[in-house]
Amino acid sequence: MLHVVDSVLHQTFSDLSRVLPEEGVGLWSGHGQDVRTWTFLPNAAEARERRVRFAVHPQDWIDALRGVSERGEVPLALVHSHPTAPAVPSAYDRKNWFTPELWCVIVSFADSTPKWNLYRL
Template identity: 35%
Template sequence: MLLSGHCLIVLERTVLAASPAEGCALLIGRRHAEALWVQRIWPCCNRWEPASERQRHFQLDPREQLLAQRWVRERGLQVLGAAHSHPSSPAVPSLSDRERSLGPTLLLIRSGLTDDPHPLRAWWLPEPAALPGPAPEALPLPLEAPLTGDLGE
C-alpha cells in the first residue's frame, strides 16, 4: 500500500476533526496487481444511529458514497476502502468493523490514544465469510514521498 504525505495529512485532519465521535472517509486510488495506491481522501459524515453511539461506531453517509463512486468512475479511479478513527481505542479493527466490511477491502484506522505507538494502521479485510477468525495482520504504511517542506496547508 502506498499513501502520499498529502493524503496522510488530509486523512488525519478529517478523522480527528470528528472527535469525540468516530470520523470517517473513503480511500480513493488505483490498484496495481497486489499494490494499492491511495491518491485521494474523500471525507464523509458519520451517519451512525443513534448519534449517541458515534464514539464507538461509524456508518458512511450513503449519498457521499454514491457521489464518490460517480466521481471515481469519471476519473478512472477506484474506491479502495474506508478509513475511520477509534477515538479511545487502538488502531485495530474491532469485530464490528470486520463484520460490517464489504470485503475484500482496505481499512485504515487512526487511534486517538496519545500513547499508541502505531496510531495509524492499515488492514486488508477479507470477505465477511472469513469471520470470526483472528484479525488480519496490519499492512505496512509507506509514504509515496517523505514529508518535507511546506505543503501549503
C-alpha cells in the same frame, strides 16, 4: 500494502481529528496500490453511537464512488477512526464490514500522535 502520499495522509488525519471525540470515516482512492485521493464522508451512525461506531449513508457512498470514477481512480480503502482505542478492528468492525474488496484502514487517536494500520476483513 498501500502507498499513501503525505498530503493525503495529512488531510485524512486533519479531517478525522476535526470530528473527535466521534469516529470519522472516509474513502481512499487511487491507482493500483497508490492512494492519491481522500474523500471525507459524514458519519451516519445514530448520534449517541458516533463515539464508538461509524456508518455511511448509502447516498454518500454512491456520491463518493461517482467522484472516484469521474477522476479515473478506483476505491482502495475505507478509512475510519478510533478516537480512544487502538488501530485494531473491533468486533463490531469485523461483523459489520460491508466492503470486503477494500482495505480497512483504522486511524487511532488514542495517543498524542495518530497511528494507522490497514487490514483485509
